[in-house]
Amino acid sequence: MALTTSVPLLISQQFDSEVVLANYQNGVYYNLEGSAAQIWLGLKVNRTVEEIAGAIAAAAGGEVPTITQQVQAFVDSMLAEGLIAEGPPRRAARPPWRPGRRCWRAHSSPRNSSASTICGSCC
Structure with a gap:
């Protein structure tokens, strides 16, 4: 799915x-x-869930299937919140992208001020 x-x-x-x-349609801000x-930055440069999960797994030393499930769950929550949409990505060339080294364990909910099912705060 694009x-x-x-x-x-x-x-x-x-x-x-x-x-x-900043979602100006409903007035909600996300950090x-x-x-x-x-994950957001990977999606912004037209990476797939699988590409993002593989890159995060390589950077964090985690298991690809587990991280792929967590990335997909986060993407699903962003779809539900209207932060991303299904459809063709921008036609721009795909610039280089590599995630930073962070924790990949699931922690919090994507509601209110923080949309983070994949941790970044404990590491």
Whole structure:
């Protein structure tokens, strides 16, 4: 399934290792840190769930199947929140992308101020 971060009335901005999303349709702001931010950045450069999970597993030394399930769960939550959408990605060339080294364990819910099912705060 092709995913896009180009969603009407949603803006994103990266600040060092965190990404802030502002959904002007519903007035909710999201702060993505650690692996959650890395997943967003991977999607933004047109990477698939499998590519993102493989890169995170390589960076964190984790098991690809486990991380793929967690990345997919996070992507599903972002789809449900309207932060990403199914559809063709932007046609731009795919720039190099590699996630930072962070914890990949599941921790919190994607509601309210933090959308992080993949940890970035304990490591």
